[in-house]
Amino acid sequence: MSGDAQISRLKPGRRTNIRRENERAILDAAEKVFAEAGFGGATMQLIADMAGLPKANLHYYFATKEDLYRKVVQQIFEIWLDAASSFDDAPGPVEGIGAYIDAKMDISRTHPHGSKVWASEVMHGAPVIQDYLETTLRDWTNGRIAVIQRWIDEGKMRPVNPRHLLYMLWATTQHYADFGHQIQTLNNGKPLSDKQWEEAKASVKDMVLRGIGAI
Amino acid sequence: MSGDAQISRLKPGRRTNIRRENERAILDAAEKVFAEAGFGGATMQLIADMAGLPKANLHYYFATKEDLYRKVVQQIFEIWLDAASSFDDAPGPVEGIGAYIDAKMDISRTHPHGSKVWASEVMHGAPVIQDYLETTLRDWTNGRIAVIQRWIDEGKMRPVNPRHLLYMLWATTQHYADFGHQIQTLNNGKPLSDKQWEEAKASVKDMVLRGIGAI
DNA sequence: CTTCACCTTGACCATACGGTCAGGAAATGA
DNA sequence: TCATTTCCTGACCGTATGGTCAAGGTGAAG
Numbered sequence: 001m002s003g004d005a006q007i008s009r010l011k012p013g014r015r016t017n018i019r020r021e022n023e024r025a026i027l028d029a030a031e032k033v034f035a036e037a038g039f040g041g042a043t044m045q046l047i048a049d050m051a052g053l054p055k056a057n058l059h060y061y062f063a064t065k066e067d068l069y070r071k072v073v074q075q076i077f078e079i080w081l082d083a084a085s086s087f088d089d090a091p092g093p094v095e096g097i098g099a100y101i102d103a104k105m106d107i108s109r110t111h112p113h114g115s116k117v118w119a120s121e122v123m124h125g126a127p128v129i130q131d132y133l134e135t136t137l138r139d140w141t142n143g144r145i146a147v148i149q150r151w152i153d154e155g156k157m158r159p160v161n162p163r164h165l166l167y168m169l170w171a172t173t174q175h176y177a178d179f180g181h182q183i184q185t186l187n188n189g190k191p192l193s194d195k196q197w198e199e200a201k202a203s204v205k206d207m208v209l210r211g212i213g214a215i
Numbered sequence: 216m217s218g219d220a221q222i223s224r225l226k227p228g229r230r231t232n233i234r235r236e237n238e239r240a241i242l243d244a245a246e247k248v249f250a251e252a253g254f255g256g257a258t259m260q261l262i263a264d265m266a267g268l269p270k271a272n273l274h275y276y277f278a279t280k281e282d283l284y285r286k287v288v289q290q291i292f293e294i295w296l297d298a299a300s301s302f303d304d305a306p307g308p309v310e311g312i313g314a315y316i317d318a319k320m321d322i323s324r325t326h327p328h329g330s331k332v333w334a335s336e337v338m339h340g341a342p343v344i345q346d347y348l349e350t351t352l353r354d355w356t357n358g359r360i361a362v363i364q365r366w367i368d369e370g371k372m373r374p375v376n377p378r379h380l381l382y383m384l385w386a387t388t389q390h391y392a393d394f395g396h397q398i399q400t401l402n403n404g405k406p407l408s409d410k411q412w413e414e415a416k417a418s419v420k421d422m423v424l425r426g427i428g429a430i
Numbered sequence: 431c432t433t434c435a436c437c438t439t440g441a442c443c444a445t446a447c448g449g450t451c452a453g454g455a456a457a458t459g460a
Numbered sequence: 461t462c463a464t465t466t467c468c469t470g471a472c473c474g475t476a477t478g479g480t481c482a483a484g485g486t487g488a489a490g
Contacts, residue, residue: 018437036339040256044478054439059479116338122397123331124251133400141401158425164418167398171390172383182337183382185348186356203379210373211426233457233467259448269469274449431490438485447476455468460461 023061025051031072035113038120039069070128073121076114077132083107087144092156093214096147098205101173105201108177115177141166158213165212172204238276240266246287250328253335254284285343288336291329292347298322302359307371308429311362312384313420319388320416323395330392356381373428380427387419 029050033042044065048055062068083103090096108115126133141163148162176183176192184191192200209215244265248257259280263270277283298318305311323330341348356378363377391398391407399406407415424430 022437038253038255038335038339040253041339042255043476045476055478056439056441056480057437060437060439063479065478119338119393120253120335122394123334124253124256125396126400130400133397137397138401160422161414161418163401164415165422167390167394167415168383168387168419168422171386171394175382175386178334179337179382179386181340182348182352185341185345186353186378199376200379200382203376204383207375207380207383207426208422209426210428211422211424213425237467258446260446270448271450271469271471272467275467275469278449280448433490434488436486439481439483441481443478443480445477445479448474450473451469451471453469455466457464457466459464 019061022051022053022057026053026058026061026068027072027075030068031075031113031117034069034072034120035116039065039124044068066128072114072117073129076111076118077129077136079107079111079114080118081136081140084140084144087147092154093148093151093212094209096151097169097212097214098209100169101205101208102201104169104173105176105197105204108173108175108180109197112177112180115174119174119178156214160212165208168208172208176200234276237266237268237272241268241273241276241283242287242290245283246290246328246332249284249287250331250335254280254339281343287329287332288344291326291333292344292351294322294326294329295333296351296355299355299359302362307369308363308366308427309424311366312427312429313424315384316388316420316423317416319384320391320412320419323388323390323392324412327392327395330389334389334393371429375427380423384423387423391415 026047029047030042033047033050037043037046042065044058045055047068048058051058058068062071083100086099086103087096090099121127121129122133144166145162148157148165151157152159152162180191187196206215241262244262245257248262248265252258252261257280259273260270262283263273266273273283277286298315301314301318302311305314336342336344337348359381360377363372363380366372367374367377395406402411421430
C-alpha cells in the first residue's frame, strides 16, 4: 500500500511505521484464523502465511501464540464497547435500544471474525478475558440496567427484566455473525444481501421494541 | 472381583453391554472436552482420562478423532430435533412457540456442552455437518416457516418475518448455554438458580410472544 | 563511511499429538 | 476343556507445532 507520504514524516519515524503496519497485518490475519479454526486449531504458520510474513517474524512482534490471541480479543472488546455508546444520550428505548441494535447488527456484518473469536473465548470459559467480564462488562451491564429501569419507571416501556432484555439483544445481534454460516446455508448458500440485512435489522428491532412495549 | 448375585446385567448380553457403556462414557467425556477446548484444542488423551480409559482404548471404539467428533455432533443434532416437535400440534403461537422456548431453554440448561459443540461447529463453517444443514435443518426450517405463516394468515399473530423470528428463538435460547459462563460471571459468579431459570424462561417467552403480537 | 538500533529469516529443537500394533486378558460358545 | 471372538493396553512412531537463535540486512544519524 502506498500513499504514506504524510505518514512517513511522523515524529516516531519510519521504523515505528513498519512496526505498526506489520502488527496490523498480523492481527488481521490472526483474527480471521482464530475465528475460523479456534485457538487450538489455529497455527502460527497459517497466520504467518495469511499475513505474508515468515513465521519467525510473528514471534518478533508477538512473543507467544497466547500473547497474539490476547491482543486480538482485546481489540474486539474495544469495538464492542464503542457500540455500547449508542445506548447513551437516548431519550427513550426506541432511540437507545434501536440504535444499539443497529450498531451491533452492523458490527456483526463488518466484524464477523471478531464476534466469533469473542464467542469462542467465552464458550471456553473466558481464560484470557475473565477480568474484563468481571470489571468492564459488569459495570457496563449494571449501568445499562439502570438506564432501562429508569425508562420503565418513566412508563416508556413495559416492566420487563432488564438483564434478560440485554441478553436477548446480545444473543440476537451476534447470532448473525456467529451463526452466519448457518444463516447463509439457509439462504440458499448466498450471503445476505444489503436488502436482506436491512430486513433483518428491521425485523429484530420490530420484534424487540414491540416485545418490551416501546412501540 | 467378588461374584455378585446380579444377573440382570447379563441379560442383554455382557459383550454388547461393555461396548455400549464404554462408548457412552467416551461420548460423554468427548462432548465435554470438545465443548471446553474446541476440536483443535481437545486431545484424545484428555478425553481418555476423563472417560477413565487408556487412550488406545478410545481408538478401539472410535477410529479417529474426527470420527468421535462426528458422533458427538450427530448426537446433539438428535436432541435438537426432538425439541422441534414442541412446535407441532400446537393450535397457535402462544402454545407452539411457548413450548419451543421452554424446550430449548431446558436443553440449554441440561446439555450446555452439546450446545457449545454445535455452536463451535457452525462457527467454523460446519465442516462435518454441512449436509445436515442443507437437508434436515433446511427442511425443518421451511416447515416451521409455513406453520408461522399460517398463524399469521389466521390472525393469531402479527405479520413478522418468520425466518428472523426463528433466528431470534435459536439465538436467545442457545445464548443461555453458549454464553453461560458470561451469564454466570454477571450473576456474581454463581450459576442461575432454579428460580432464576424460571425467570429467564418467563422473560424470554414474554418478550418474544409480545413482540410477535401473540399476546 | 561507521555506528547502532531495529528488522528479517532459514534452520533448528523439544515436545505433544494422533494414530498403530502386537500381544495378552477375558468372555462366550462347542 | 478348548477354540474363537471381543476387549484391553503399554510401547512405539511419524509428524506438526510453538518457539528459539544466530547471522545477516536496512536505514538513518553522526
